[in-house]
Amino acid sequence: xxxxxxxxxxxxxxxxxxxxxxxxxxxxxxxxxxxxxxxxxxxxxxxxxxxxxxxxxxxxxxxxxxxxxxxxxxxxxxxxxxxxxxxxxxxxxxxxxxxxxxxxxxxxxxxxxxxxxxxxxxxxxxxxxxxxxxxxxxxxxxxxxxxxxxxxxxxxxxxxxxxxxxxxxxxxxxxxxxxxxxxxxxxxxxxxxxxxxxxxxxxxxxxxxxxxxxxxxxxxxxxxxxxxxxxxxxxxxxxxxxxxxxxxxxxxxxxxxxxxxxxxxxxxxxxxxxxxxxxxxxxxxxxxxxxxxxxxxxxxxxxxxxxxxxxxxxxxxxxx
Amino acid sequence: xxxxxxxxxxxxxxxxxxxxxxxxxxxxxxxxxxxxxxxxxxxxxxxxxxxxxxxxxxxxxxxxxxxxxxxxxxxxxxxxxxxxxxxxxxxxxxxxxxxxxxxxxxxxxxxxxxxxxxxxxxxxxxxxxxxxxxxxxxxxxxxxxxxxxxxxxxxxxxxxxxxxxxxxxxxxxxxxxxxxxxxxxxxxxxxxxxxxxxxxxxxxxxxxxxxxxxxxxxxxxxxxxxxxxxxxxxxxxxxxxxxxxxxxxxxxxxxxxxxxxxxxxxxxxxxxxxxxxxxxxxxxxxxxxxxxxxxxxxxxxxxxxxxxxxxxxxxxxxxxxxxxxxxxxxxxxx
Numbered sequence: 164x165x166x167x168x169x170x171x172x173x174x175x176x177x178x179x180x181x182x183x184x185x186x187x188x189x190x191x192x193x194x195x196x197x198x199x200x201x202x203x204x205x206x207x208x209x210x211x212x213x214x215x216x217x218x219x220x221x222x223x224x225x226x227x228x229x230x231x232x233x234x235x236x237x238x239x240x241x242x243x244x245x246x247x248x249x250x251x252x253x254x255x256x257x258x259x260x261x262x263x264x265x266x267x268x269x270x271x272x273x274x275x276x277x278x279x280x281x282x283x284x285x286x287x288x289x290x291x292x293x294x295x296x297x298x299x300x301x302x303x304x305x306x307x308x309x310x311x312x313x314x315x316x317x318x319x320x321x322x323x324x325x326x327x328x329x330x331x332x333x334x335x336x337x338x339x340x341x342x343x344x345x346x347x348x349x350x351x352x353x354x355x356x357x358x359x360x361x362x363x364x365x366x367x368x369x370x371x372x373x374x375x376x377x378x379x380x381x382x383x384x385x386x387x388x389x390x391x392x393x394x395x396x397x398x399x400x401x402x403x404x405x406x407x408x409x410x411x412x413x414x415x416x417x418x419x420x421x422x423x424x425x426x427x428x429x430x431x432x433x434x435x436x437x438x439x440x441x442x443x444x445x446x447x448x449x450x451x452x453x454x455x456x457x458x459x460x461x462x463x464x465x466x467x468x469x470x471x472x473x474x475x476x477x478x479x480x481x482x483x
Numbered sequence: 484x485x486x487x488x489x490x491x492x493x494x495x496x497x498x499x500x501x502x503x504x505x506x507x508x509x510x511x512x513x514x515x516x517x518x519x520x521x522x523x524x525x526x527x528x529x530x531x532x533x534x535x536x537x538x539x540x541x542x543x544x545x546x547x548x549x550x551x552x553x554x555x556x557x558x559x560x561x562x563x564x565x566x567x568x569x570x571x572x573x574x575x576x577x578x579x580x581x582x583x584x585x586x587x588x589x590x591x592x593x594x595x596x597x598x599x600x601x602x603x604x605x606x607x608x609x610x611x612x613x614x615x616x617x618x619x620x621x622x623x624x625x626x627x628x629x630x631x632x633x634x635x636x637x638x639x640x641x642x643x644x645x646x647x648x649x650x651x652x653x654x655x656x657x658x659x660x661x662x663x664x665x666x667x668x669x670x671x672x673x674x675x676x677x678x679x680x681x682x683x684x685x686x687x688x689x690x691x692x693x694x695x696x697x698x699x700x701x702x703x704x705x706x707x708x709x710x711x712x713x714x715x716x717x718x719x720x721x722x723x724x725x726x727x728x729x730x731x732x733x734x735x736x737x738x739x740x741x742x743x744x745x746x747x748x749x750x751x752x753x754x755x756x757x758x759x760x761x762x763x764x765x766x767x768x769x770x771x772x773x774x775x776x777x778x779x780x781x782x783x784x785x786x787x788x789x790x791x792x793x794x795x796x797x798x799x800x801x802x803x804x805x806x807x808x809x810x811x812x813x814x815x816x817x
Contacts, residue, residue: 213685214656316772317543346542346712348756351768373685376715376758380766403760417690419715420759423738426536426720429697430690436655 168201169335169367170225175199175234177217177224181441192440194220195231196391204334207361207368209378209399211414212388213437218371221388222337225369226256238335252282255328257357259340261320265312271296271323272308278330291330299326299356318349322356329360336361339371354381376418379403387411390438390448397475407477409433410449447480455481502573504673504706505531505554505593510567512553519777520563523549525730527567531723533673536700536707538717538738540753541727544773547710548598550727551676554708555595556584590621594667595676599683601659604651611637611647614666621670636665639703640695657688661695668699678710693719714757718742726750729784730776735802736809746811749785783813791815 175198181189194217202208212218223229225236227247236243238250258264265274275292278284284291293304299322301307312320321341328336338357342350358381361368370382378385378399385402387395387410395408406412413433419425433452438444444451450461460480469482512524523546531537541547552558554569568575576588594617597603604613614636615629624632634644640661651659660680667675680696681689697720699705711717717724724741726734726749734747745754755767771788774780780787786796795814803816 213687348542348753348769351756351766376760380758414686415760417686418760419719420761421715421718421742421754421757423718423742425718426738429694432687432691
């Protein structure tokens with residue numbers, strides 16, 4: 164595509180082997196099963212899906228924490244293999260549970276100093292720590308420098324995790340459910356902070372979430388993931404206003420806005436639960452639950468990617 | 484709609500009518516800690532009618548779970564103060580002994596789906612044994628009839644009967660949450676307290692559980708107290724809404740009144756922080772943090788974060804009744 168792609172993901176597969184006994188193979192968990200996309204400079208993408216759909220595995224494969232079984236991740240055209248230290252310096256990772264992500268016995272100063280030391284940051288380290296604390300608005304800096312994680316509120320802890328992710332001035336951030344553990348009012352603060360950082364530093368961000376309602380405040384494009392595949396990819400407005408895949412449609416219909424009328428109606432929910440990633444259904448993986456299921460097609464052959472309108476991609480036979 | 488709601492809330496003030504299912508008056512629950520006394524539930528009063536759902540909304544640490552525990556008398560050891568009235572069908576049960584309360588109230592009249600209960604199922608017991616257990620403990624039923632009732636309860640929540648024979652790890656999150664709801668239903672209580680019943684679940688599972696709860700309310704005429712921080716989801720079930728802040732209820736009204744038009748500045752801010760799927764609107768957040776419940780501020784507890792603060796806020800506002808029987812603890816409405 165265009166040459167401003169920061170990250171290209173090509174036909175990525177991450178499978179985990181299930182073993183039985185010492186030599187026996189019981190099969191594979193196909194957590195990521197054929198994912199391709201490009202992330203541009205300064206762009207934020209949200210990957211939305213239910214638990215167990217493979218979205219965190221996708222994030223961790225992109226971070227270089229898992230080796231893909233097949234396919235490739237290229238960062239600025241350079242493939243991820245062998246020693247990844249050059250890559251880790253350019254990426255930041257914001258975890259889901261801020262308290263779990265922070266070492267309880269280190270104070271703020273030490274938590275932020277570690278990455279600088281490990282990566283041999285040349286320059287004024289103290290100044291960099293102050294800068295980054297100001298960027299995430301943990302101010303006045305003096306009040307926070309020598310605090311321990313348990314002395315911070317949930318929102319402040321998440322700011323610290325973001326500060327740590329930002330301290331080496333990365334080009335690219337992966338945020339895995341960064342606000343799901345926080346209260347509603349704090350959630351907005353953190354999303355605004357991330358959005359602000361993304362814009363001021365021209366960061367590329369992959370935002371992993373199960374919460375479609377926060378996505379529009381954050382991302383330019385949404386990818387919907389189901390059973391290891393990205394079944395729909397579209398700009399935010401297009402996806403919210405005109406969802407194409409029956410799964411996306413069901414997902415959107417299930418999310419309430421605060422409205423007293425909700426109490427009067429029942430929601431239509433596709434029957435069943437997301438499939439096992441060990442033996443996913445044949446053909447389209449959503450077909451056993453799909454209201455628009457076409458017999459003889461959807462259960463036989465996996466749908467390729469169709470483009471019903473420019474920039475809107477969907478893996479569904481309805482758009483053939 | 485609105486008129487009907489007014490009549491309902493008037494009726495709940497209850498002059499001469501049959502006593503409400505639950506009336507809580509001046510309920511207080513304070514805890515002793517090394518830092519001082521935590522005023523987790525401070526002077527809370529409300530009324531809940533039969534076949535109604537009350538949503539208690541608030542952020543973490545506002546005391547909403549403590550309120551549930553105070554109603555069900557599930558108290559830790561460090562209780563400092565536990566006082567007020569809890570009336571069930573017009574009878575104050577506060578003076579009752581623990582033994583009598585356990586037999587006649589807990590799980591008999593009021594049951595609870597505790598927060599993250601689906602993760603607290605006993606991993607080595609079959610689901611059916613766990614659903615049947617309250618019947619054997621609270622009502623002294625024998626195992627066979629308890630299992631028969633468990634079979635009924637599990638079907639009510641839309642789980643196939645053979646799941647009773649399985650162990651918790653064999654069930655998905657949604658199925659386990661349903662099993663926990665079945666456990667709360669099995670003794671046929673009038674009131675079920677639901678503490679964050681869907682917050683750890685996926686969107687579709689969440690919607691599914693809400694459907695189940697609505698169905699049960701409609702068909703079995705149960706009442707709910709729904710405790711949650713998730714305002715959007717609460718609207719799936721609520722007839723009335725109470726907003727809690729720093730141990731106190733600061734606003735009370737019907738769902739029709741509250742969701743489109745919250746009154747208390749805190750409720751308004753909270754509502755503005757809810758992301759919308761179907762509406763383009765800027766999000767807002769509440770600067771600062773809730774006050775400590777050890778030494779809460781003298782006046783209005785929200786004053787220091789309130790955009791509309793004025794001189795009178797240094798005194799504690801009373802609950803003020805505004806149009807349509809709504810209650811709001813804010814001087815702006817005096």
